[in-house]
Each structure stands twice: as C-alpha cells, then as structure tokens.
C-alpha cells in the first residue's frame with residue numbers, strides 16, 4: 487500500500503475518520519519523513535513533535551469516544567513562519583524575531599486547530615516574506631526537492647518543499663506578490679492565492695497589508711480546496727475580511743468545464759518566458775479546450791507595469807509595518823547605541839537582513855514628503871488601471887491562463903547579485919495581487935527535470951470557477967502525480 491506520507495490530504499482525513507489508521511500513526515509517519523528529508527531540504531524552522539502527538543492523541547480519543555471530529559482531523563500540516571502560533575516561536579525568517587513566541591494564534595491557525603489538523607512545524611521563508619527564493623531567510627536557504635542545488639522559490643519556499651517531499655500533506659503560505667504560487671510552481675505542487683478578503687489576515691505578520699493574503703499549498707487541487715474551506719470566511723478580527731458567499735470545496739470539484747471561456751493574455755507569453763514554459767502553457771490551454779472550454783488571446787495592457795508599481799507599493803507598506811520592530815516590544819534588543827534612538831538603531835542593524843533594510847529604505851523614500859506624489863500616489867493610480875484591465879477581461883472571460891513563473895527553478899546563489907532577475911520571477915504573479923483576484927498554480931510540465939507551473943486567475947471571490955478549471959485540467963493530466971526523489 488502507498489506509504490502514509492504519499493497519500494493525499496483527503497485520503498488521510500478519510501482514513502483517520504474511518505479508523506483505518508490513527509491520527510498518531512499519521513503524525514508519526516510524517517515526523518519520520520521529516521527526520522529523513524530535512525537534512526536534504528531544510529524546509530522547516532521548527533518541528534513541533536510533542537505538540538503534534540498530543541493533538542493527534544486528542545483526535546484519536548475523540549474518535550474512540552464517538553465525539554464529533556473536525557473536517558481535517560488528523561491531517562498533518564505546516565505553517566509558514568509568518569503565521570502566528572501561540573507559544574510556538576514565529577520568526578518570519580528574521581533574526582529580529584528570534585525567540586519570539588506569539589501570545590495568540592492567527593485566525594487561520596485557530597481555524598485549522600479547530601478543524602483537527604495537526605501542525606508538525608513552522609516552515610522556512612524569506613525574511614518577512616520578502617523574496618522569491620527563500621535565500622533571504624536568516625536561518626539559511628531551503629532546497630528544491632527536485633534538484634537540491636536549486637531554490638524552491640519563495641517566499642513560501644519551506645511550505646512548498648515540505649509538501650513536495652511528503653513531510654506534510656498540506657501547508658499554508660502567504661502571497662503578497664506571488665509567494666504561494668511561484669514556489670508551488672517551482673516545487674511541482676498546487677498553490678492558491680485566494681481573493682483579497684477571503685481569508686483573515688489576523689495573526690499574519692504584516693508585509694504589505696493591502697496585498698497580503700494567506701492561502702493553501704498541497705499536492706492536489708482538491709486538497710488545496712479542503713484547506714481553503716477550513717480557513718476562509720469573515721473574521722471580526724480582520725476588518726478587510728469579507729462576508730462573501732462561502733467557498734465550498736465540493737462544488738469547486740465538480741469537473742465540468744464545458745463552455746468555460748478562457749483568456750490567454752499575450753503580455754504573459756512574450757519575451758522573458760522560457761520556450762519550454764510557454765509551450766507547456768499552450769499545451770495546457772489546448773488540454774482545457776479538449777475538455778470543452780474555449781480559448782482566445784487577449785490583452786491586459788497595463789499589467790506590464792505591475793512590477794514597477796508593486797516595488798513602490800509593497801516597500802512603502804513594509805516600511806510602515808516594520809516600524810514596530812524597535813528593539814522594545816519584540817525579539818532582539820542589541821547592546822550598544824546610545825539612548826532610545828541608538829538602541830533602536832543598533833537592534834535594527836543587527837536584527838534585519840540586507841533585503842529587508844533595502845525595502846524599508848526604498849519604502850520610506852517613496853513615502854517621504856517630496857516624493858509621495860511622484861511615486862506612491864502615482865503607483866496607486868496605476869494599480870487602479872491594472873485592476874480595470876482585469877475587470878474588462880473578466881467581462882469576456884471566466885478565467886485567465888498564464889505561466890506562473892517565466893522559468894523553472896534557478897540555482898541557489900544564481901540570482902543573488904542580480905535583483906532585477908530575482909524580481910522578474912514574480913512578473914506573472916504580481917498582477918493578481920494588484921487586482922486582488924484569486925490565482926492558482928498547478929503543475930503542467932517539466933523542463934530539465936524541474937516542474938513548470940500553470941497559473942489560472944479568476945474573478946474576485948470566484949475561487950470556485952478558478953479551482954474547477956484547475957481540477958478539470960489536473961484530472962486530465964499526470965503532472966501532479968510526479969514526485970521528486972529526495973536523496974536521504
């Protein structure tokens with residue numbers, strides 16, 4: 487029989503529910519897998535084995551008593567280390583938060599706990615989710631399970647690698663400009679950025695608050711949908727969460743996509759997109775059409791400004807959000823420095839990494855009195871135009887299909903000295919954050935032994951159609967069944 491660590495999240499849930507296996511056996515099998523694979527991939531910053539086994543035992547006890555158990559009872563998961571977990575260190579991949587234990591759970595953490603999911607650990611990420619490769623973590627890089635010399639993508643690279651190697655059945659990441667979808671693509675798994683407002687951000691350590699969104703990562707569309715089902719919905723603790731009609735995983739899994747209208751924006755298929763990636767995406771569009779959809783090329787003329795716009799807005803918001811790390815309230819307080827200002831300066835100097843410092847400087851500059859209109863305000867206006875392009879496209883199409891990343895995974899260190907090349911990794915994913923719409927990445931091919939991701943974007947709060955298209959494609963192809971062989 488298939489090892490427990492290869493089975494889908496849904497299978498594991500059903501097996502625990504029926505009593506075929508205990509939640510403890512599931513947790514233990516995954517902890518063993520973690521012990522085996524971690525030396526190669528370094529996906530996790532903390533493994534919470536004791537808590538996990540206690541949680542698993544609680545599920546088994548409830549089941550043996552005939553008590554109701556949650557929708558994800560016994561399912562092993564990991565959370566990106568920017569998501570607060572009460573009493574469990576939450577570092578954001580930063581030295582400045584080393585040793586900080588949040589006194590509360592994020593809403594998503596609490597919802598998964600209530601659903602019976604068993605958290606096995608916290609996943610590595612770029613510092614404060616700033617990056618595209620997980621190389622900006624203060625705790626060292628995570629490696630791509632398909633080729634250990636390559637990056638897993640980022641910033642949710644740990645969440646992606648942990649799922650790809652079977653350390654957990656699913657995970658949560660956060661996506662401000664592509665940080666769920668791009669690592670999902672580079673590690674050959676499914677990653678969904680929900681609509682802005684679909685999932686509460688309470689307890690997600692803020693990077694750029696108008697763009698940040700938490701979402702699921704898993705080895706199939708259905709597994710991602712089940713996780714979304716558990717975490718989505720209005721939360722009085724996050725004023726930007728929305729009371730939208732609820733998302734239902736089952737209705738998204740009804741496979742029929744006959745008559746679905748697909749737009750293929752030409753701006754995402756041109757220069758800079760590697761040949762094998764473009765070919766895989768074209769083949770995927772054909773596969774969707776063979777299932778009864780229709781496809782047409784279209785244009786999102788302003789989308790090409792997304793990168794420039796994002797790298798004003800995200801650092802501007804970050805410079806404001808990160809002002810709270812002052813050496814007083816959280817984490818590291820460095821010795822040296824004179825007086826209050828000196829202490830703050832020394833703590834930030836010692837606590838923040840280079841990329842984070844640079845973003846704070848850029849953001850502060852863009853918001854400063856003389857430059858606000860020229861940069862920040864201008865970027866806000868362009869953001870509105872990008873959103874309008876999407877509104878217009880969604881009058882004609884139900885979903886838009888593009889590559890997730892213009893290339894497959896690159897080598898560790900390969901883009902470290904080339905910030906533009908690094909930022910171009912997100913050129914296809916940033917527009918969805920600008921517009922606030924949902925986007926999912928699913929495996930659609932291989933190039934030189936590394937996975938290629940297909941991005942499907944949908945209308946605001948229409949995760950159902952977006953995932954239905956993804957699920958139909960997945961069921962008709964074999965890409966999602968491929969697994970990396972991690973040398974242990």
Ligand code: GLN
Nearest residue numbers: 615616617662663664665
């Ligand atoms: N790579 C982008 C950045 O560095 C996006 C990160 C994200 O989505 N968190 O800001």
